[in-house]
Amino acid sequence: AQTVTQSQPEMSVQEAETVTLSCTYDTSESDYYLFWYKQPPSRQMILVIRQEAYKQQNATENRFSVNFQKAAKSFSLKISDSQLGDAAMYFCAYRPKGANSKLTFGKGITLSVRP
Amino acid sequence: DAGVTQSPTHLIKTRGQHVTLRCSPISGHKSVSWYQQVLGQGPQFIFQYYEKEERGRGNFPDRFSARQFPNYSSELNVNALLLGDSALYLCASSFSMDAYNQPQHFGDGTRLSIL
Known part of the structure; x- marks a missing residue:
């Protein structure tokens, strides 16, 4: 069975700084997709970024980028130039x-942004 | 275009009762999935429907059932409610079942509280 692990329950970042959120997963499949979703207090899950396992190039969406390490089964999210609106569950x-x-989700991480 | 809409927004029930939650997918989307999100956890997959047929089922008891209508809207039914059923129930829609370029879009969820 596939599992997704987010070991950091909470993180905090200063506005305009960079933060990295960690994620590891376990699967026996060779082709799959990975996603980061954001859930603000409004509750709606919003897709932040996605990565296809067969693509070696790391995905980038504006201030959001990933570090995909297939062999290590690691998929971290980097948020650059953090903004107050980035505060949410990821x-x-x-x-x-x-x-x-x-979709198999991890437990999530609460990100707070300090002004 | 309207996003995924769910009703009701909030619901309070007592143990043993039955509940029906409703979801309208984005126009043109034919796949609907249901997730249960217990407070402080990531969403857990319950069902997926595509073209009115069940295409996937998570590890939930038979008290949980769902269906999809000809207009692709969907209902999630839960019988004999337990305290542990208290959660946010999320509906997600996508154009097809397996489309990396057409990821799932989530609604705002229904907050179900069992007394």
Whole structure:
């Protein structure tokens, strides 16, 4: 069974600084997708960034980028130039490439941004 | 275009009762998935429906059931409610079942409280 582990329950970053959120996963599949979702207090899960396992190049979306280490089964999220609006719960998620689009989520990490 | 809409927003029930939660996917989306998010945890997959057929089921008891209608909206039903069913129930839609470029979009959820 696939598992996703986010071992840091909370992190804090100064506004305009950079922070990295860690995620590891376990799977026997060779092709899959990885995602980072943001959940603000409004509750809606918002897709931040996604990575396909077969793509060696790390995904980047504006201030958000990932460090994908397939051999180590590691998928960390880097947020640059942190903004107050980045404060939220962040979830790492895994999905096998196949007919079932079931997402397996980690427990999440609470990110606070200090002004 | 409207996003994924869920109703009701909040719901309070007592043990043993039955509840029905509703979800309308984004227009054109044919796949609907349901997740349970217990406070402080990541979402857990309950069901996926595509073209009105169940395509995936998580590790939940038979008290949980769902269906998808011809207009692709969906209902999640929970019978014989237990205190442990208190959670945020999230609905997510996507255009198809397996589309990396069309990831799942989440609604704001229904907060279910069991007394």
